[in-house]
Amino acid sequence: MRLRNVPTTALGAPAPAIEGATTWLNSRPLTTADLHGHVVAYDFWTYTCVNWLRTLPYLRAWADRYRRHGLIVIGVHTPEFVFEHELDNVRDAVRSERVDYPVAVDNDYAVWDAFDNHYWPALYLADARGVIRHHQFGEGGYEEAERVIGQLLDEAGGRDLPRGVVDVDPKGVEVAADWRHLESPETYLGAARGERLVSAQEGRELRLNQWRLAGEWTIRSDAVSLDVGEGTIAYRFHARDVNLVLAATRGETPFRVLLDGRAPGASSGADCDDEGHGVVSKSRLYQLIRQRDSIDEHTFEITFAMPGVAAYVFTFG
Numbered sequence: 001m002r003l004r005n006v007p008t009t010a011l012g013a014p015a016p017a018i019e020g021a022t023t024w025l026n027s028r029p030l031t032t033a034d035l036h037g038h039v040v041a042y043d044f045w046t047y048t049c050v051n052w053l054r055t056l057p058y059l060r061a062w063a064d065r066y067r068r069h070g071l072i073v074i075g076v077h078t079p080e081f082v083f084e085h086e087l088d089n090v091r092d093a094v095r096s097e098r099v100d101y102p103v104a105v106d107n108d109y110a111v112w113d114a115f116d117n118h119y120w121p122a123l124y125l126a127d128a129r130g131v132i133r134h135h136q137f138g139e140g141g142y143e144e145a146e147r148v149i150g151q152l153l154d155e156a157g158g159r160d161l162p163r164g165v166v167d168v169d170p171k172g173v174e175v176a177a178d179w180r181h182l183e184s185p186e187t188y189l190g191a192a193r194g195e196r197l198v199s200a201q202e203g204r205e206l207r208l209n210q211w212r213l214a215g216e217w218t219i220r221s222d223a224v225s226l227d228v229g230e231g232t233i234a235y236r237f238h239a240r241d242v243n244l245v246l247a248a249t250r251g252e253t254p255f256r257v258l259l260d261g262r263a264p265g266a267s268s269g270a271d272c273d274d275e276g277h278g279v280v281s282k283s284r285l286y287q288l289i290r291q292r293d294s295i296d297e298h299t300f301e302i303t304f305a306m307p308g309v310a311a312y313v314f315t316f317g
Contacts, residue, residue: 011133015040015126018074020110023087025094027102030074037128039066039152041073044112044122046080047093048245048285050315051139052121053173056097058142061166063101066149069158070128073101078112080120081222081312083247083283092282125149128156139176172270173243173287177317181295183238184209187314190222206236208297211314223310225249232303233311241269241317242289242300246280250308253280257288258301267291280309290317 017032024030043059045052063073079085085107094103106112115124125134125148134148146165153161170176187209188194198204198212206212215231217224224233235242257264257276265274269287272278278286289300 011135013132015042015124015130015132016111016114018042018076018104018111018114020106020108020114021076021104022107022110023105025091025103025105026100030072030102030104032130035072035126036130037156038070038072039128039149039156040126040130041071041149042076042115042124042126043073044076044078044115044117044120046078046084046120047090047097048081048084048312049120050173050243050285050317053097053285054139054170054176054317055121055123055142056099057168057170057174058146058166059101060098061168062146062149065162065166066153069153069161070156071149071153075099075101075103076106076111077103078106078109078117078120081245081247081283086283089283093284125152127152173241173285173317175317178240178295181238181240182316183297184235184314184316186316187211187235189219189224189233189311189313191219192221194219206234206299208236208238211235220310223247223312225310226304226307228307230303230305231307232301234299234301235314236297236299237314237316238295238297239316240291240295241287243269243285243287243315243317244302245285245312245315247283247310247312248280248308249310253308254278254305255280255309256303256305258303259289260298261301264289266293280304285315 077090119137123136124132127133136145143165150161196210198210212234216228217231218227255278257272259267263275267289268274269290271286
């Protein structure tokens with residue numbers, strides 16, 4: 001779960017106005033008056049956040065199941081990385097992730113600040129009077145949130161409400177993490193928040209959750225950028241999945257993934273083939289490893305054949 005400090009809108013407080021959004025997708029701009037009388041789910045997200053991606057099957061299902069009963073789901077897209085401010089990237093994510101409910105693009109952080117929010121993802125449920133009655137930060141709490149949605153719709157006079165909770169069937173990166181075997185934390189690569197980087201000159205084997213660069217990389221505050229020639233990032237991890245947020249800076253950049261020095265084979269992720277070959281063509285999260293048998297400690301390597309890519313953060317599942 002990505003976060004910025006701690007405080008947030010208190011339960012029992014009025015839901016702040018959302019008129020500060022810079023753009024709306026899938027909807028005309030919605031106002032406080034438009035939302036009056038509706039139960040509203042405000043979902044704060046940023047499209048590269050794996051924690052949000054793993055909540056998305058539930059948001060889609062709730063929007064579909066309860067729309068005709070008076071629920072409005074609003075995705076508040078508040079960007080973390082510079083490329084997430086680009087509207088075309090957000091539009092592409094909305095399309096590729098099948099987000100069909102209204103999206104408030106919050107590039108100026110006006111809605112985020114109005115809610116005093118500090119988390120990606122964050123879910124706030126407001127009743128038909130516009131009062132915040134429930135919140136959930138990070139993954140999980142799905143059954144409780146859906147029960148609250150049903151309760152608030154019932155209070156608002158909803159009829160023939162569905163019983164029970166939704167049954168979702170997530171695929172790919174949307175599958176919940178294997179928490180029992182997850183021993184590697186989210187790891188930022190830029191200087192501002194990077195940690196556990198081992199110098200190539202140290203010349204020793206990586207220990208768990210250490211990482212190393214090879215090649216001519218520029219370490220920026222928010223990312224590492226390959227500007228000249230070929231470059232490699234290696235990471236020693238223990239998890240089912242390895243994901244990496246990558247940005248294309250000069251068009252398409254080919255890469256090769258290795259697991260303990262060999263092609264990943266059946267452990268390849270959705271964004272590379274069994275031989276580990278893939279291409280960075282868009283600025284987004286790439287799933288590079290998904291172990292399908294036993295989950296052990298391994299060394300992951302990704303080599304970019306040419307410059308034109310920036311790497312921001314590893315996440316694991």
